[in-house]
Amino acid sequence: MTRRGYLYFGLMALLLLGVGFGQSWNVALGIFNLCLISAIMSLGVNMQWGYAGLFNVGVMGFTALGGLTAVLVAMPPVAEAWQAGGKGVGLTLLCLAATVAAVLLVRRFVAAHWRFWVTLVVLLVGLVLMRDLFGPAVERIESVDPAYTGYLGGLGLPIVFSWVVGGFVAAGAAWLIGKIALGLRADYLAIATLGISEIIIAIIKYEEWLSRGVKNVTGMPRPVPYEVDLMKIGWVERLADSFGADVSDAASVLVKLSYALLFLVVLVIVMWFSERALHSPWGRMMRAIRDNRDAASAMGKDVTWRHLQVFVLGCAVCGIAGAMLTTLDGQLTPTAYIPLRFTFLVWVMVIIGGSGNNWGSVLGGFLIWFLWVEAEPLGNWLMQAITHGMEDGYWLKEHLIASAAYMRLIMMGAILLLVMRFYPRGLIPER
Amino acid sequence: MTDFLNAIVLLTNFVIVPATAYGAQLALGALGVTLIFGILRFANFAHGELMSFGTMITILVTWFLQSAGIGLGPLPTALLALPVGIVVAALLALATDRAVYRFYRTRRSDPIIVAIVSVGVMFVMAGLIRFIIGPNDQSFADGTRFLITAGDFKRATGLGEGLALKQTQVVTVVIAIAVVAALFWFLQKTRAGKAMRAYSDNEDLALLSGINPDRVVMIAWVIAAALATIGGVLYGLDKSFKPFIFMQLLLPVFAAAIVGGIGQPVGAILGGFVVAFSEVTITYAYKKFITYLVPESWAPDGLMQFLSTDYKFAVSFIILVAVLLIRPTGIVRGKVI
Numbered sequence A: 001m002t003r004r005g006y007l008y009f010g011l012m013a014l015l016l017l018g019v020g021f022g023q024s025w026n027v028a029l030g031i032f033n034l035c036l037i038s039a040i041m042s043l044g045v046n047m048q049w050g051y052a053g054l055f056n057v058g059v060m061g062f063t064a065l066g067g068l069t070a071v072l073v074a075m076p077p078v079a080e081a082w083q084a085g086g087k088g089v090g091l092t093l094l095c096l097a098a099t100v101a102a103v104l105l106v107r108r109f110v111a112a113h114w115r116f117w118v119t120l121v122v123l124l125v126g127l128v129l130m131r132d133l134f135g136p137a138v139e140r141i142e143s144v145d146p147a148y149t150g151y152l153g154g155l156g157l158p159i160v161f162s163w164v165v166g167g168f169v170a171a172g173a174a175w176l177i178g179k180i181a182l183g184l185r186a187d188y189l190a191i192a193t194l195g196i197s198e199i200i201i202a203i204i205k206y207e208e209w210l211s212r213g214v215k216n217v218t219g220m221p222r223p224v225p226y227e228v229d230l231m232k233i234g235w236v237e238r239l240a241d242s243f244g245a246d247v248s249d250a251a252s253v254l255v256k257l258s259y260a261l262l263f264l265v266v267l268v269i270v271m272w273f274s275e276r277a278l279h280s281p282w283g284r285m286m287r288a289i290r291d292n293r294d295a296a297s298a299m300g301k302d303v304t305w306r307h308l309q310v311f312v313l314g315c316a317v318c319g320i321a322g323a324m325l326t327t328l329d330g331q332l333t334p335t336a337y338i339p340l341r342f343t344f345l346v347w348v349m350v351i352i353g354g355s356g357n358n359w360g361s362v363l364g365g366f367l368i369w370f371l372w373v374e375a376e377p378l379g380n381w382l383m384q385a386i387t388h389g390m391e392d393g394y395w396l397k398e399h400l401i402a403s404a405a406y407m408r409l410i411m412m413g414a415i416l417l418l419v420m421r422f423y424p425r426g427l428i429p430e431r
Numbered sequence B: 001m002t003d004f005l006n007a008i009v010l011l012t013n014f015v016i017v018p019a020t021a022y023g024a025q026l027a028l029g030a031l032g033v034t035l036i037f038g039i040l041r042f043a044n045f046a047h048g049e050l051m052s053f054g055t056m057i058t059i060l061v062t063w064f065l066q067s068a069g070i071g072l073g074p075l076p077t078a079l080l081a082l083p084v085g086i087v088v089a090a091l092l093a094l095a096t097d098r099a100v101y102r103f104y105r106t107r108r109s110d111p112i113i114v115a116i117v118s119v120g121v122m123f124v125m126a127g128l129i130r131f132i133i134g135p136n137d138q139s140f141a142d143g144t145r146f147l148i149t150a151g152d153f154k155r156a157t158g159l160g161e162g163l164a165l166k167q168t169q170v171v172t173v174v175i176a177i178a179v180v181a182a183l184f185w186f187l188q189k190t191r192a193g194k195a196m197r198a199y200s201d202n203e204d205l206a207l208l209s210g211i212n213p214d215r216v217v218m219i220a221w222v223i224a225a226a227l228a229t230i231g232g233v234l235y236g237l238d239k240s241f242k243p244f245i246f247m248q249l250l251l252p253v254f255a256a257a258i259v260g261g262i263g264q265p266v267g268a269i270l271g272g273f274v275v276a277f278s279e280v281t282i283t284y285a286y287k288k289f290i291t292y293l294v295p296e297s298w299a300p301d302g303l304m305q306f307l308s309t310d311y312k313f314a315v316s317f318i319i320l321v322a323v324l325l326i327r328p329t330g331i332v333r334g335k336v337i
Helices: A003-022 A025-051 A059-074 A079-109 A112-142 A159-181 A186-206 A227-231 A234-243 A247-278 A281-291 A293-298 A303-329 A339-353 A358-389 A395-422 B002-040 B047-068 B078-106 B111-133 B150-157 B167-189 B191-201 B203-208 B213-238 B245-260 B265-283 B287-293 B309-326
Strands: B146-148
Touching: A003 A025, A003 A358, A025 A059, A025 A247, A025 A281, A025 A303, A025 A339, A025 A358, A059 A159, A059 A186, A059 A303, A059 A339, A079 A112, A159 A186, A159 A303, A159 B309, A186 B111, A186 B245, A186 B309, A227 A234, A227 A247, A234 A247, A247 A281, A247 A303, A247 A358, A281 A293, A281 A303, A293 A303, A339 A358, A339 A395, A339 B111, A358 A395, A395 B078, A395 B111, B002 B047, B002 B167, B002 B191, B002 B213, B002 B245, B002 B265, B002 B287, B047 B078, B047 B111, B047 B213, B047 B245, B078 B111, B078 B213, B146 B167, B167 B191, B167 B213, B167 B265, B191 B203, B191 B213, B203 B213, B245 B265, B245 B309, B265 B309
Parallel strands: none
Antiparallel strands: none
């Protein structure tokens, strides 16, 4: 990292400290935790865009998959629901596997002339069978105490474990989509990822037996102690006294600090691997492919395979970040997944930080998340200031104040356009 | 026999007519995307918002006309406001080209960079639209609602099923046919249209033969904006105008353009109908249809629906994936534009 890089990180630390001293340490640590997660996400996108030049418009989908995995790994299983519909869902999965196997066999052994029609028949039979097994099972599962459960629950494992699993699940989805769309025109990957992310969100929203859908999963287990429990411990009280602070404040700061520690460990691991990868022969090859595909291909590099590799890696990192985010929130809210926040914000982070530079992505993650949080009060304040001279109840005033939320859309778009045009190398450029 | 006719009427009423109208709307959107792909060579993610913007302007003018008491009688007033919407949308498209895209064009940037930039444009436009008209549902259709109502049809034919024909569906199909005919006449017969096809085929050769690239690009934007506005307004008349729907419409529109073959106007139209018909047929519940056709004891219990309507955009994605796997060049391949 250059001297300028250290300067930027120093300034960022000062900003966070400023919030700590000015507003409160709770707020500052809250922002800091999300900054860490944003930094991990932007490291993932940086692998795809910065190392390899792949445009992934579906970051949101892979993040959501991570979030879903957190639920499936960590929530306690709902025994009643398993009893009611576990068998049906299991048989459906078996049926799905059988159909896929049958289709593969058909495509292998049936003569080309008949292949299409036989495949179609096999698919239809499989679909009908699956629907007959699946529908009633889902109905039974969803009717099990719908106000509290109504879904299968998870495995009841420690939630930190889900961060790893989330990475693998996202990687699996990425492998599927990359296998289809990579190797064709560059824009096809963008459109395909746009589609897959919408579908993943739809599945999480509508498959209530799996994720409770829009009823949300709340009260997820935490990797850190609860504030209430901390407040009862003697040394926490003494610590709070010695700072002259409220015990509940101290407990909540402690909880946030422990989250921060966990996230920091993940960030350091991901960062270490990213840096090692980028400065290894593999990283040089990736950049060579990015800068001149044809030349790299002529030198005997398998461009499509390398693209698939880096695409899967990047999505896995996004999945890890998604699971961490759900852990921090303590709940899975499908409606909260909107592309602006989960795809394009991350893109802005990578591009502003300096695509191709891991330190730049981390800085971008910190800076843009900070601005994103602080921009909301700023936008409201700006609108209040503009409409200050107008009478109360005047239609323009009410319209402007109500529209303040959309300033974020315009602002993010404008930042993206301005940086791409005037500052394409970012704050910490790639060396 | 009556049962058979009833089944046919049922299918026409709930599948064929709506899918035809929807297909025409998608085709207009996909034509714009494919045109920009052919001439400017990038995936324009802002196209959905361009549709939304043109529609918004048309709605605002329609409201003004309605309040002034000007109308077209049985036809929707929005048709009168449409030219204004087209002009403003074209001006916006030209302004974004001047302010944003031209820089990358003169530097011959990688298309994927321009695609990212178009995402930025998409956000600015989306914010602008929500800023002006708000995020809510807006209804602006007026005139006669139905050309044939289900009741009239039943009385006239004596069948149990009715066939309703909405005015907006007929307007959509008629206008789409007219617009597409005009577009093809323009591309095939006029000097400017031929210049565009030449430019899309081979940029360098076109430049050598003295075609003015700025003019070609300008015409492409104007046509794309016009098609987008018409498609958006027809969609809005047929359903209703919701700003957020246009980002979801992006996927079927892109799917239609790719299915038909990128840069191929005929393909875009074909693709629009392929996507629309698959979407409607796959999410339609066939229970009643089958009940008419089979003996009573065979009637199905379930809805007989392949996919719930929640997943209707998954259909365009599946089509997209199938095309990418089987025939990445799309249905119509060969010369570009």
